[in-house]
Amino acid sequence: MRFPFALPAQVVLIAWASLYTSPSFGQFPPPATNVTTLRSPVNGNITISFKSPAIGTCTTVFSTQKQYTGYVQLPPFTLAPIQQDYSINTFFWFVEARNNPETAPLTIYINGGPGSSSMVGLFQETGPCEVVEIAEGQLGTQARDWGWDRSSNIIYIDQPSQVGFSYDTLANGTLNLLNGGISVPAAVRPPNQPAYTLLDGTFSSTDSRKTANTTEIAAYAIWHMLQGFLGAFPEYNPGTRPNSTQSGVVGINLFAESYGGKYGPIFAALWEQQNMARQNGSISKNGTLEVHLASLGVMQGCVDDLVQGRYYPIFANNNTYGIQSYSLQTQITAANSYLGANGCQQRIQACRAAANSMDPLDRGDVGTVNQICEAAVKNCNDNVIGPYQSSGRDVYDISQMAPDSFPPSSYLEYLNSAAVQASIGAVVNFTESSNSVASAFLATGDYDRGNQISDMSYLLSLGVRVALIYGDRDYICNWVGGEAVSFSIAAQSPSTSLFYSAGYAEIVVNSTYVGGVVRQYGNLSFSRIYDAGHLIPAYQPETAFTVFTRVIMGTDISTGEPINLNTFVSTGNANATYLNTPPAQYPQKCWIRNIAGTCKEEDITMLQNGQGVVINGVLYSDSSDWQPPASTVMNNAGMPGTVPSSMTATTASSVGKTMAPSTTHQYPTGVYVATNTPTTSATAQGAAGKTRGINLTLYYWAFLAGLLLNFSVPARQS
Numbered sequence: 001m002r003f004p005f006a007l008p009a010q011v012v013l014i015a016w017a018s019l020y021t022s023p024s025f026g027q028f029p030p031p032a033t034n035v036t037t038l039r040s041p042v043n044g045n046i047t048i049s050f051k052s053p054a055i056g057t058c059t060t061v062f063s064t065q066k067q068y069t070g071y072v073q074l075p076p077f078t079l080a081p082i083q084q085d086y087s088i089n090t091f092f093w094f095v096e097a098r099n100n101p102e103t104a105p106l107t108i109y110i111n112g113g114p115g116s117s118s119m120v121g122l123f124q125e126t127g128p129c130e131v132v133e134i135a136e137g138q139l140g141t142q143a144r145d146w147g148w149d150r151s152s153n154i155i156y157i158d159q160p161s162q163v164g165f166s167y168d169t170l171a172n173g174t175l176n177l178l179n180g181g182i183s184v185p186a187a188v189r190p191p192n193q194p195a196y197t198l199l200d201g202t203f204s205s206t207d208s209r210k211t212a213n214t215t216e217i218a219a220y221a222i223w224h225m226l227q228g229f230l231g232a233f234p235e236y237n238p239g240t241r242p243n244s245t246q247s248g249v250v251g252i253n254l255f256a257e258s259y260g261g262k263y264g265p266i267f268a269a270l271w272e273q274q275n276m277a278r279q280n281g282s283i284s285k286n287g288t289l290e291v292h293l294a295s296l297g298v299m300q301g302c303v304d305d306l307v308q309g310r311y312y313p314i315f316a317n318n319n320t321y322g323i324q325s326y327s328l329q330t331q332i333t334a335a336n337s338y339l340g341a342n343g344c345q346q347r348i349q350a351c352r353a354a355a356n357s358m359d360p361l362d363r364g365d366v367g368t369v370n371q372i373c374e375a376a377v378k379n380c381n382d383n384v385i386g387p388y389q390s391s392g393r394d395v396y397d398i399s400q401m402a403p404d405s406f407p408p409s410s411y412l413e414y415l416n417s418a419a420v421q422a423s424i425g426a427v428v429n430f431t432e433s434s435n436s437v438a439s440a441f442l443a444t445g446d447y448d449r450g451n452q453i454s455d456m457s458y459l460l461s462l463g464v465r466v467a468l469i470y471g472d473r474d475y476i477c478n479w480v481g482g483e484a485v486s487f488s489i490a491a492q493s494p495s496t497s498l499f500y501s502a503g504y505a506e507i508v509v510n511s512t513y514v515g516g517v518v519r520q521y522g523n524l525s526f527s528r529i530y531d532a533g534h535l536i537p538a539y540q541p542e543t544a545f546t547v548f549t550r551v552i553m554g555t556d557i558s559t560g561e562p563i564n565l566n567t568f569v570s571t572g573n574a575n576a577t578y579l580n581t582p583p584a585q586y587p588q589k590c591w592i593r594n595i596a597g598t599c600k601e602e603d604i605t606m607l608q609n610g611q612g613v614v615i616n617g618v619l620y621s622d623s624s625d626w627q628p629p630a631s632t633v634m635n636n637a638g639m640p641g642t643v644p645s646s647m648t649a650t651t652a653s654s655v656g657k658t659m660a661p662s663t664t665h666q667y668p669t670g671v672y673v674a675t676n677t678p679t680t681s682a683t684a685q686g687a688a689g690k691t692r693g694i695n696l697t698l699y700y701w702a703f704l705a706g707l708l709l710n711f712s713v714p715a716r717q718s
């Protein structure tokens with residue numbers, strides 16, 4: 001994601017060469033070619049159009065790894081009785097596993113927002129490739145060692161409609177880089193605004209009525225979308241593979257991030273309910289496919305403000321980095337705003353009572369419910385979550401001051417090049433976030449409607465593994481609130497009642513590094529990842545991959561060893577007591593397709609005045625400020641149709657999954673299995689090179705929570 005503060009981004013810019021045909025103030029996607037279009041074999045009303053991207057578009061470790069990009073098209077009224085008088089054209093990017101894709105699990109990856117593209121996950125976090133500078137005016141991709149294709153087939157989905165490359169109907173318009181708005185039809189340039197900050201292109205309609213406005217509706221759309229994809233590619237569906245005798249561990253996994261804490265549980269629960277409907281005859285078996293879920297992973301999830309809301313003012317000042325974000329009085333005021341009369345907590349409760357009474361199916365079409373729930377969201381954002389912004393710190397990484405330009409936004413430029421769009425068959429220009437989708441979800445108060453915790457309890461009752469994974473530097477969906485969510489799930493799940501008695505075991509990532517701690521009982525786990533902000537894999541790629549793979553394999557998340565999930569309980573400290581050392585401030589770059597997230601006021605002024613130079617999407621005062629990449633990058637990086645010399649055609653079939661991997665190994669496959677725990681005296685660093693602090697055993701969270709939350713709460717006038 002990049003929560004509610006991310007801007008949409010778009011089209012060509014000032015001074016590029018190579019991938020861009022000419023310096024212009026707009027670029028429309030070229031006509032798609034070599035596209036295969038077919039009707040879904042399970043539902044003839046659904047069509048799927050796809051192609052294989054040119055090699056080098058997203059460089060993989062092995063040239064033999066197949067990729068498919070395209071759209072699953074749902075005509076109007078597919079979701080009936082849900083009101084859907086618009087087309088849904090959902091973009092996907094599928095990548096085969098490096099190891100035995102014909103038997104590998106399938107992972108569905110979804111970013112949050114609401115309205116954020118899953119290309120964030122693909123290019124900034126977990127995908128097989130990352131965008132790099134090759135030369136001035138030239139971007140490409142290189143293989144990512146710790147991409148999740150290392151252990152799974154994986155599909156990234158832009159959802160709901162109008163997010164990323166997905167669309168309802170095509171419309172020509174203008175993106176305003178300075179405010180992130182898209183005007184349809186194309187806008188007339190204001191007299192005092194430089195022309196290069198207004199980019200013409202092809203977009204969705206931007207009509208907030210032409211997309212999902214609740215998570216429940218989005219869940220139905222993605223279920224239908226998966227019917228189309230899995231019907232067209234049965235070889236990647238573990239439940240329908242020919243002659244398959246595997247079950248359990250080899251299944252479909254759903255990993256969702258940030259607002260994915262809302263999406264993931266509701267999507268997964270709906271899919272399981274649809275499976276049951278197939279069994280009891282409520283829906284046709286012949287016209288549908290089972291979506292058998294093996295595990296649900298929620299990464300840095302904003303799951304439930306009724307549970308997590310009270311921890312914002314606690315985490316802001318009392319975190320493991322020793323950072324005090326605002327004054328004690330502000331902290332007390334924010335806490336009171338959560339607990340007080342007519343405050344955040346009571347408004348969420350009123351929202352849920354209204355929804356349960358008048359809109360139990362969460363269709364978002366009851367005005368009274370929408371108003372009550374939207375008011376709850378705004379109250380919580382303004383009075384409990386929002387005061388943190390006065391600190392000037394990044395909401396996604398408490399250790400950094402805003403603006404924070406990590407991870408790099410170079411992929412925004414890359415995906416808006418004509419060569420890349422032609423290679424993947426995209427028919428709209430890429431935007432990282434959709435304002436129309438965010439507005440639609442806000443208008444129904446979807447954020448606070450709830451049910452996610454009960455849905456995860458339901459999934460556990462079905463034997464689905466549920467993993468909560470949180471980096472400890474994120475504020476906006478912080479790990480302390482995430483830990484509270486894990487306890488709330490356990491409280492509703494008889495099968496995990498012993499979760500409370502489980503201890504925190506160290507997550508042994510390799511022979512020298514402990515990447516975090518995990519509490520695990522049976523199929524429920526909660527992991528705290530050290531030194532990671534909101535986009536966990538961008539900060540700690542090796543740790544994130546290791547936890548992911550152990551989750552989908554059903555092993556001990558601490559060590560990777562095989563376990564009996566019916567009886568397994570982790571051992572260790574009762575609390576996650578580790579204290580961190582904040583890193584230095586990262587270098588700041590102004591990515592002009594992500595102005596709100598990365599640019600300072602002086603950068604914006606420079607753009608408004610037509611000053612500076614843009615190279616590969618970054619604003620510089622002078623061209624001499626740009627530093628060319630190392631010459632070795634060319635050996636590792638590909639572009640559409642260009643194979644990097646480092647890519648190997650050797651398959652990884654003979655490489656065991658339990659091999660201890662190394663970033664310099666000939667075959668970057670497999671996941672580490674620990675035989676011992678690194679000593680605490682070892683000088684250990686994470687894969688991203690962020691040094692850990694001293695491990696102390698002082699645990700103060702419970703004390704601080706009790707201290708803060710027991711302040712007297714003055715009554716508020718309604």
